Amino acid sequence: MATFQSPAHVAYDVVIIGGAMLGSATAFWLTRDPGFAGRVLVVERDPSYEFAATSHSNSCIRQQYSTELNVRISQFGAEFVQDLPRFMGPDERLPKLRIRNFGYLYLAATEAGAEVLRDNQAMQARLGAGTRLLTPTEIAAEYPFIEVDDLLLGSLNTRDEGYFDGITVFDWFRRKAREGGVEYVANEVVAINRAGGVVNSVALATGEVISCGQVVNAAGTRGGAVAAMAGLSIPVAPRKRFTWIISTATPLARDLPLTVDPSGVHMRQDGKSTYMIGGHADHDPDVDPDDFDMDHAIWMDKIWPAIATRIPAFEAVRVLREWVGHYDYNRFDRNAITGPHPELPNFIFLNGFSGHGLQQSPAMGRAVAEWLVHGGYRSLDMTPFHIDRLIAGRPYVERAII
Structure with missing residues (x-):
């Protein structure tokens, strides 16, 4: 584990808990939105990512899902992966990636x-x-x-089905986010503080209490524990x-x-x-x-x-x-949980991907950034993934889970 670092500031517009594929995708898309000029902090407990699901992924992409939204998410993912210069450029350093279409x-x-x-x-x-x-x-x-x-x-x-170089995409999400002004720190959120129906700050392992406008739970396999810090529960x-x-x-x-x-x-x-x-x-x-x-x-x-x-x-x-x-x-329906909690509208979920987070990160990061900036979606409508369905007991089941 790396030595923990203290953030440069005491207040941020967005704090993203977890800096692996989905957290970094969200950070990247925030920097691309002309409607956003806020300060972003990404808190990652293990910046080596040695045990992150991102690092252990088999790094494949497919369109063979059972729900239309997952198909459309994957179609955008394939487009994004194979045209990084268009989405992340202009930048001559960007690689031209291809999907190895063994299917x-x-x-x-x-x-x-x-x-x-x-x-x-x-x-x-x-x-x-x-x-x-x-x-x-x-x-x-x-x-x-x-x-x-x-x-x-x-x-x-x-x-558009097969292997893609997910680690290279991840590296460029992080690099472009940092170059766009996002601050990454090696640290751990140990408490989430609420007041008046919103999150107003997070406490770090190094002792700082950081004020925040919005919080994104992108903590991967620790997403359930992070939700619990906010007094919320998810079956992840x-x-x-x-x-x-x-x-x-x-x-x-x-x-x-x-x-x-x-x-x-x-x-x-x-x-x-x-x-x-x-x-x-x-x-x-x-x-x-x-x-x-x-x-x-x-x-x-x-x-x-x-x-x-x-x-x-x-x-x-x-x-x-x-x-x-x-x-x-x-455990509820093997699909992602996104969007805000109705009891805590500035706490945004990005959890429970059940094995397809890497391939869905381009579309999901873009969607979360849209929600954070505009309070709604501008591209794909991700409301079927909102936590409201869990609260109502209304599964949005994905049957094509591997």
Whole structure:
């Protein structure tokens, strides 16, 4: 942990708690809004980001969601990632990034699963996504190394779906935010003070009490704890997600899409002859945000049998690397929680992304910045993600969670 720093000022218009992908995206978009000239502080407890969900992400993007809003968010994300100079420039330093479009391939082995894929594909196609439904015979023709005997249907999109360099996007969010005047400090918010139905200040671990106009909870897996400091509750907590990089004696004949098996295990191309495998235990409890212990049994008991059954070439593999990351998991409906709390209108949520925060950060950061500056949305309407739905018991369910 880095040595904590004290802020340069005692008052800020916006304090963002958490400086990883979503917090930095919000900070960046604030600097791009001509209607905003305020002072912004980003408080990050671990500026190395060693254990941030951003750093442990598999860094993929997809349009195959079950809700229209998530599709539109991802479509903007793909546009943003592939044209940083337009959105962040003019600046000759900005890289020209591309999405490695190996695509996502969802597999269904039950009629209920197939019906979900049909419903999702119809909606995605209406919004301009390139998703195709594939019969088992068609899957086998395109990907002859996949075992299809138990399958009923697949859905595949290879346009604006696949790997992108999320860490480079993150680095540029932070760099551009700083260059735009945002102040980042290594510190930790230890208390949130309320008065008259608003947040009026935050207390830092170094002892300072910082006055603020608005607060953004972008604390990732610690978002529930930050909300509790403000006297609020959200059903968001860390859940472990396991990743392995493997190699095979004989590489597959073509790039492997991010293939979502009915078992819940997923696998995709990584390098030329390496593959990334991901999954979680059947018992999937909330965990402590500092718990990154590997469960070595899960590979032998669940993951390897699943991938070897689906792709027989994976019967003989070598594990090169493995790690544990966390989802900031929303138990209510597995979708983001954004917007203000009705009891505390200057406390803004940016939590509970359940594994798709990295790819949604361009659109979500832009939306939160719009809300902070204008009190409403100017681009995509994110009100379906507001916490009002939780209070009313009205889920906005995302069915395509990996």
